[in-house]
Amino acid sequence: MDIDLSHQIQQVAELPGHDDRAWHLAWNPTKFLLASCSADKSVRLYRYTSSDAGLKFDNIATIPTGHMKTVRAVAWSPSGKTLATASFDSNIGIWEQEENEDGAGEWECASTLEGHETECKSVAYSSTGTLLASCSRDKTVWIWEVHPDADFECMGVLMEHTQDVKCVAWHPSEEILASGSYDDTIKLYIDDPSDDWYCFSTLTGHTSTVWAIAWSPTGDYFASASDDKTVRVWKRVAQHKWVGVLILTGHERAVYSVSWGKGMGTGKGSLGWLGSAGGDGSVRVWELFEPEGAEVTVASPPRHKLIAHLPSTHGVHDANTVVWCPREGYEDVLATAGDDGFTRVWRIAPST
């Protein structure tokens, strides 16, 4: 049935190097860099160049990190100058490149954020780079204010979830934070200017762990990936109100990752391309569209179409992360990280 899909997922690059499972990836927002992290406690940085022959990736640096346990997640600051790592050793690492003339300085630990009691699972910078969020099996979400010289101040410890917090994700333009948990819920937080950060909404619907959250490029929607094998799409229906509007099925095991990019859809009202990956090793790509028709209400679900599907992105292994390249002109490029320790880069190309 896949031959009927409008697009194919073609491999662009295969990046070995990690000695253990690769958990997570982050594309640098300003430089041609891709970062991967692994249970081998290292972070690998790949520089990519584009030519007529396609994209080429070179491993330009490997950061041993010094974390005592698995590096579970990585996140770049919006400036592209700082990399944050979340580790099972319960710390967040902050990494910056030593300045030198040829721009090839060593990556050094600029700061270590301590406070979580158990494994850190996710870390994320806000859109302006002034805030950092982290989460842990200790059930908390921490919000840190980013000061100059790699100085961080804790602005709040949010103890809303009843179980491990698996992921944190900031709205693409507003200071709204989403978290997903082993308690099957999603929580949304904002800052009360006269008080502290607080949870303004708890979203239920998933029937098992929420592994990942991805906001749509405009921030009107977000998607969540779950152990219940579904991806759900949530829509903003008021300033501080999101509701579940769509359930995407097809994965045969837990969905570990979801990413929402602009895509290269030409259809009218395209909301971009949504990619998902999981324990079945597959990647699925949907195009979503604004609802249309006479019956449309504020809570109408987007229209959706599966445009591409690849069953085995990492051989027999799980795919742990899928993430769209954020750079202009590369909206059809995504990367995956797998239990085989590989990072793979893919292009979504029209079926011929």
Added chain:
Amino acid sequence: KASGKYSDLSAQSLWLRDSYEESDGEDDGIEEIDQEEIFDLIRAIYDPEHPNTLEELRVVSAPQISVTSNHVNVEFTPTVPHCGMSTLIGLSIRVRLLRSLPNRFKVDIYVKPGSHQSEHAVNKQLNDKERVAAALENPVLLDTVEKCLSNVGAI
């Protein structure tokens, strides 16, 4: 029985290893593995609290295992409904199978329905790969698992 190829206690990584399909010199075809072979892998795991194996305590049995070409489902029966060691037993089974089976297999582990008062919590924990990975980076927990697995190559 071919126990040697199953004994891989020295694996440095729990997740990446040479599959035994490559090492045992058999033909290139996918090796069939049945219920009995899975049972042979886990029957000699020690209970964390008793000087007995999971087979002797009837925690595991062949009929509680199902296998398809790339999926293994193991059900086990805690000795008592409030057994605090159930997660550890399940973790030992998972580690044993991770180290022994070709990596094409996805493994799900559950307690027998109705056999444990925290059935949902135990099942969820045992099948959360991130929690399992983190548990195995805990030296004390890993040491306990290794003790449970100290006899598994003997059969």
